[in-house]
Amino acid sequence: MIQGSGRCHYHPERTGLGICVECRRVICRECTTQFEGINRCASCLGKRLQALEGPAERRDWSVGNVLLALLGVGVVYVGVWVLSTMASGF
């Protein structure tokens, strides 16, 4: 990791202090964002946050679908069990 070399990709007049782990561009102190303890430039952080938000919503939906499916299976199972109990009772 080469640090302190070159100029910021977004600010050519500023000295680069770090390197974005996503795009490997040299970035200055103001462009450096620390998220999850990792240096990223502002645009890559935005993409990272979008990526986090996107799948999270879909995950919530799938969890809801799984719960609904489990609920449906449980209702059918209990229904079959009640029917079989009633049938054996007669």
Ligand SMILES: [Zn+2]
């Ligand atoms: Zn970047």
Ligand SMILES: [Zn+2]
């Ligand atoms: Zn900069």
